Amino acid sequence: MGKVKILYVDDEAINLMLFQANLEKKYDILIAENPFTGLQHIAENKDIKVVVSDMKMPVMNGIEFILKARLLSSEVAYYILTGFEITEDIQEALNQGIIRRYFRKPFNIQEISREIENTITDYYEQQE
Amino acid sequence: MKRLKFEHRITALYLILGALWILFSDKLLGYLFSDIASLSRFQTFKGVFYVVTTAVFFYFFITKHLVKLRNTEKELENHKQNLTQLVHEKTKNLDEAIEALRKTNEKLNEKNKIINKQNTELKSTLKALKEMQFQLIQIEKMASLGILTAGISHEINNPLNFIMGGLTGLQNYIRESKIEDEKVELYLKSIKTGIERATSIMNGLNQLSRNNDELNEKCDLHAIIENSLAISKGQWKSNIEVIRQFAAYPILIPGNVGKLHQVFINLIVNAFQSIGDKGTVTITTETQKDKAIVTIADTGCGISKDKLSRITDPFYTTKEPGHGTGLGLSITYNIIQDHKGTLEFKSALKKGTTVTVVLPSKFI
Numbered sequence: 001m002g003k004v005k006i007l008y009v010d011d012e013a014i015n016l017m018l019f020q021a022n023l024e025k026k027y028d029i030l031i032a033e034n035p036f037t038g039l040q041h042i043a044e045n046k047d048i049k050v051v052v053s054d055m056k057m058p059v060m061n062g063i064e065f066i067l068k069a070r071l072l073s074s075e076v077a078y079y080i081l082t083g084f085e086i087t088e089d090i091q092e093a094l095n096q097g098i099i100r101r102y103f104r105k106p107f108n109i110q111e112i113s114r115e116i117e118n119t120i121t122d123y124y125e126q127q128e
Numbered sequence: 129m130k131r132l133k134f135e136h137r138i139t140a141l142y143l144i145l146g147a148l149w150i151l152f153s154d155k156l157l158g159y160l161f162s163d164i165a166s167l168s169r170f171q172t173f174k175g176v177f178y179v180v181t182t183a184v185f186f187y188f189f190i191t192k193h194l195v196k197l198r199n200t201e202k203e204l205e206n207h208k209q210n211l212t213q214l215v216h217e218k219t220k221n222l223d224e225a226i227e228a229l230r231k232t233n234e235k236l237n238e239k240n241k242i243i244n245k246q247n248t249e250l251k252s253t254l255k256a257l258k259e260m261q262f263q264l265i266q267i268e269k270m271a272s273l274g275i276l277t278a279g280i281s282h283e284i285n286n287p288l289n290f291i292m293g294g295l296t297g298l299q300n301y302i303r304e305s306k307i308e309d310e311k312v313e314l315y316l317k318s319i320k321t322g323i324e325r326a327t328s329i330m331n332g333l334n335q336l337s338r339n340n341d342e343l344n345e346k347c348d349l350h351a352i353i354e355n356s357l358a359i360s361k362g363q364w365k366s367n368i369e370v371i372r373q374f375a376a377y378p379i380l381i382p383g384n385v386g387k388l389h390q391v392f393i394n395l396i397v398n399a400f401q402s403i404g405d406k407g408t409v410t411i412t413t414e415t416q417k418d419k420a421i422v423t424i425a426d427t428g429c430g431i432s433k434d435k436l437s438r439i440t441d442p443f444y445t446t447k448e449p450g451h452g453t454g455l456g457l458s459i460t461y462n463i464i465q466d467h468k469g470t471l472e473f474k475s476a477l478k479k480g481t482t483v484t485v486v487l488p489s490k491f492i
Contacts, residue, residue: 012286018293022300056282083285084278105285106292106327 003028004120005047009038009065010054010081019052022109027116034058035065042072049075049123050116055082055090055102063089066098077119079112081105134193141189142182149178263462281330288323288330295319328358343467344492347388349379349413349420356392363400373412381420381489387463394456395424395483402428402481418490425482431475439473 007030008019016031023029030045032038035057042048051069055062066078080090080102093099100119103112153174161167299316357370364370399409407427414421431439431446438444440461464471469487 012289014290015286015293018290018297022293022296083282083289104331106288106323109293109296 004049004116005030005045006050006052006116007032007038007041007045007048008052009033009035009057009062011057012054015054019109023113026113035060035068038065039068039072042069042076046073048073050077050079050119052079052081052103052112055080055084055087061089063093063098066093070098077116077123079103079115081107138186138189142186145182145185153178259462262458284326284330288326291319292323295323325358328355329361331355343384344382345385346491347381347383347385349381349388349422350374352385352388353392353396353411353413353422356389356396359389359393360396360400363397365400365403367406368400368403369408371408371410373410375413375415379413379415379420379489381487382491383467383487384463387466391460391463391485392422392424394460395485398456399424399426399428399481399483402426402430404429407480415489418488420487420489422485422487423482424485425480427480430477430479430481431473432477436473436475440471 003026005028006023008016009032010016010019011033013033016033020029020031027050030041030048032041035053036059038051038053042051051066053062053065057065060068062080062082066080069076069078078099080093080099081104082090082102083105086102090099090102094102101115157167157170157174161170295316302312302316353374357364396409396411403409403426409427410423410425412421412423412425435446440457444458461471464485464487467487469485472484472486473481474484475481
């Protein structure tokens with residue numbers, strides 16, 4: 001079993017670098033500096049299991065990006081990162097099961113890693 | 129006058145007729161009769177004739193007079209009746225006029241009452257409007273503050289994220305490199321503490337800036353007090369000890385998260401500011417039936433009795449110009465009232481002040 005593929009979308013380059021640097025040993029990390037590159041990655045990599053997206057980005061916010069991404073791949077676990085308090089959009093996405101959870105910035109990488117681990121375990125249990 | 133005249137006339141007539149009769153009747157008889165026997169017989173008739181004639185005469189005379197009198201009397205009676213009726217009618221008219229006046233008066237009184245009532249209503253409306261205006265200014269202020277803090281918090285959270293990510297990377301690197309150094313541990317811990325503190329202030333600001341009028345949010349009282357303490361750090365001098373006597377269980381109450389933050393920040397900052405050299409602020413939380421009770425007791429300068437009743441008035445302040453707007457407690461009071469709670473102050477000069485906030489804890 002190879003490393004699980006994770007996509008992280010954020011308009012802040014440093015966040016992308018740090019996320020990748022901190023988690024690349026455990027996972028195969030794809031990064032995208034904007035939602036369009038993100039959608040391209042999803043289209044090209046059907047084996048992406050987890051997508052983590054920043055909420056506030058230019059052109060399209062995290063939820064809008066995830067709604068588009070779901071059309072390409074529905075088997076993915078989606079997460080939102082936000083520097084704000086929980087908004088109505090996020091609450092709605094949580095209620096509808098579009099995203100599994102949301103994380104507050106500054107985020108704790110260990111916490112996110114634990115959550116991804118659980119998701120993958122769930123996923124493989126379902127496969128079996 | 130007439131009556132007198134009539135009496136005179138009748139007496140005079142009687143005297144004249146009597147005198148004439150006495151003077152001429154015997155002479156007449158003397159002409160008519162020469163014999164004594166006839167004369168004597170007619171002498172008797174003459175008396176009878178006189179009596180009958182005068183009787184008839186008086187009968188007509190008196191009757192005529194009496195008829196006149198009776199008519200007059202009747203007329204008088206009629207007149208009197210007319211007068212009585214007239215008086216009656218006039219009295220009735222007067223009564224009606226008085227009644228009408230009384231009614232008008234009553235109406236006027238009622239109108240006066242209505243005017244007075246409207247006046248009172250206008251006054252209270254004016255007062256309410258003034259309060260509303262004041263609150264609108266506050267809401268406007270809070271709204272712009274909300275936008276500002278939300279913006280700041282997003283912008284600060286990203287760099288905090290860099291530091292956090294960098295720290296995680298460093299921690300992993302140090303662990304993997306098996307570097308064990310007390311100082312390195314201290315440095316890393318300091319960075320972590322810094323991030324945590326900055327994050328808690330950002331969270332507090334975020335909570336505070338949540339701007340809505342919802343009064344049924346689930347408010348965690350202990351979290352709100354902790355946030356308020358974190359935000360009030362600027363006023364928390366090192367010589368002030370905060371003692372938390374919180375209930376052992378979480379207290380969740382319905383309310384507005386942002387506004388309750390405002391309440392406790394105001395009360396905590398006031399408590400901090402009241403303490404000069406050294407002192408303690410004791411925050412106690414408890415629940416009683418359907419009520420949550422928070423007391424904030426400081427050992428500060430206290431408030432004198434005459435000032436105590438005015439501290440929730442808008443723009444009333446004892447602080448130096450530029451150090452307080454005099455709005456804090458007024459806003460606090462209004463927010464607590466919106467929450468159907470109560471705010472109570474007990475104070476003794478140079479001993480300290482105890483503020484008791486009671487809020488309903490039952491969710492509807």
